[in-house]
Amino acid sequence: MKFLLDVNASGVVARWLSNLGHDVAEVGQKDPGMSDSDILNWAVRECRIIVTTDNDFEEMIWRQGKAHCGVLRLENLPRSERMALLRDVLDRHSRDLESGAIVIALNTKYRVRKPPS
Numbered sequence: 001m002k003f004l005l006d007v008n009a010s011g012v013v014a015r016w017l018s019n020l021g022h023d024v025a026e027v028g029q030k031d032p033g034m035s036d037s038d039i040l041n042w043a044v045r046e047c048r049i050i051v052t053t054d055n056d057f058e059e060m061i062w063r064q065g066k067a068h069c070g071v072l073r074l075e076n077l078p079r080s081e082r083m084a085l086l087r088d089v090l091d092r093h094s095r096d097l098e099s100g101a102i103v104i105a106l107n108t109k110y111r112v113r114k115p116p117s
Contacts, residue, residue: 006052
């Protein structure tokens, strides 16, 4: 899969995803101050799934009708717990992410919003 990691979800996550063979780009490597709108445009342009810990992208997608290629919002947990959550999400919801869903991964539950057919 192709991922675009928001500045709040990079670092060890980027290395781990890359080691699994995923194509990973990091906002922080290009411009840590990039606006959410520019990040979303970049993700759409390159068909990348945004990985983040904040809900700004969901707001833009649902309220403003912005195009996207999938979003994974991870709960802002300590690093080891976040990595365990990410592993579990990829095991359970890779197909959803590849289909352009928004997956919200909290420590206690998952919510998947699939794109319209």
